[in-house]
Amino acid sequence: MNTNEANKEIWIFAEQNAGSIHSVVYELLGKGSELAEQLQAKLCAVLLGHKIKEKAKGLIWRGASKVYLIESEEFLNYRSDIYSSVLVDLVHRYKPSVVLGGATLTGRSLMPRLAAALKTGLTADCTALEIDDEKKILVQTRPAFGGNIMATIVCSERRPQMATVRHKVMSEAEVDEKRKGEIISVQPQTPLFSDIKIEDIVKEIDKTVRLTEADIIVSGGRGLGKKENFGLIEELALVLKGAVGASRATVDNDWLPYSHQVGQTGKTVCPKVYIACGISGQIQHLVGMQSSKIIIAINKDAEAPIFKVATYGIVGDLFKIVPMLIKELKR
Template identity: 50%
Template sequence: MSNISIISEKCVGCKSCMRQCPYGAISMKDKKAEIGENCTLCGACVEACKFGAILMEKDSNNWQQSGDNYSGICVLAEQFNGHIKAVTYELLAKAGELALSLKTKVSVILLGYNVKDNAKALIAHGANEVLAVDNIMLKDLNEEIYPELITQIIKQYKPEILLIGATAFGRSIAPRIASALNTGLTADCTKLEIDSKTGLLFQTRPAFGGNLMATIACPLRRPQMATVRPKVLKAAEADSSREGRIIYPEVSFPKNIKLRILETVLSDSQKINVADADIVVAAGMGMGNIKNMKLVDELAEVLGGAVGATRAIVDLGWAEYSQQVGQTGKTVAPKIYIACGISGAIQHLAGIASSAYVIAINKDKDAPIFKSANVGIVGDCLEILPELVKSLKKIKESKVKIGA
């Protein structure tokens, strides 16, 4: 076990270590520093002490100190009803870039039922090898079974880096896997890069409600784990000529499983995922009240798109969290993004930066959203949306008549 101690003869009671400790784990007694039980062995005090009075001993038998036995980049493939989620292909493209820097291979962990075709698709998108477990028990995304099997595979194949999509399922199982592997986890990343000096994975994510961006590294533990937001990375085109291996690792399914999935029921907002939609109609505080949200729903329905919302709308309970767009919600990249009554806070704009075409409707002509929009309409959404829906329905009806 790692340990930290104070060399009493060298300590002068300057309190530099106390001020530097982010956990308040150091106190002074008889003008000497003392380490409390809430110490996390972060090492901040060691760097702060100018007198060499703090000694930190690391367990030399812990493989995680060097990671010499760990290599390769691994992506966890997420599938639902037999379909690979788009974020998996986005992660594969980034994994390929990182692998070039580290001169290593890219593996994918694929759990599911009847997964052979999916495994071939993953190879076409950049995987060198697919570590597949094909079993009827994996048909549903069971949050008790999946982390256990993934942990077993990681221990067998020892990847240096593990990337998981920051979806609802990924966010749920990633902490369980990290805990089982006794390693760190950076959640909800928006940027990944390899540090040229150390070879460490630098993981960047929003912090303090999206007001700051933090870059985090995991120097002592392996694998280095990160969950990554969908749509912040771009997937590579599939290449059917690529060759790779499909490996079926030996795993032991957990016994006495307490969680059993009887039925999966999708809410209306989940039927068209806002992160995957080509058209997103999003609501902001300019919609006035929850009753007016039906105007956004109607426009999304006639366009065949998904309904999005700002954080303020979700906090009020007018929309579900799964619909939230922005730095603390989902990142979207639709062909058309229609912002209805959205002022355009920087946190929201960060979530729509990859949108191909932005249409903004707002009665405030100075709203920041107009600076990011391709088309701006100054006016009241409550008046404009009904007319827009009416016009679109007429266009659809006329096309049907012509076709008939």
């Protein structure tokens, strides 16, 4: 699609899983409202799911003036082929100028499918979005080279302009139940046939909240000494209502499942507070957590690289500090 064919609509892909909306969607609606105002465009959400109409209202309360709703049993959980084919069809019909999604496991599988099918540009894992006032185009900023460098990217000729946005970087849109909007139920015009079948959904993280969703993450490293000592990390996470993270070394030793791993080969997280206990802070770990707002590091070794990124660095024995902290927080 060329620039002059596009309509003044900004689309937010309203990612849901088994009926619950991913919180990154609210962050996208927050940023989307600002962009829409600058472009004098309409902010719209696109919701695919099964029996999910109720949730459309919530998207309007968070700022969407239009919700495109596509309901089918087939959309209960994400599958790359039918999700993208339906969205391609929708983009062709309504011609938005911008499409944004979360840089989640789903978003980073779906959005490239969509972009390639639409033959347009996509910028991955953005941490900032702005509008170029003069050209009225989307200016997208993202980290690359493992966070060593930032790049600003535009897609000037083709539409829609597409980006996935890192979770927890932008602030959520506020709820206003008085807000009005339009819900448009759309019938898919492509056959709902998938070559992919989900057989089972297994949850490994149940003790605490999800890692990428968490406001507070307590992570443990090699300094814990043995698997059993992760109990201490879990206890602190529980007191803080946070999630449990882990360094690569601990996951390699099977102390915790891979789904907890933070870092280059694990997850990139961006919580309000990241507490690193007994983690030395190899560069591969730092790239996964250094954009956290506050970093608290507890480590015996005053020279540990983790202290270079720490907001508060505590040089000391975690087996002494952490139990004291738990006790103090419980008071």
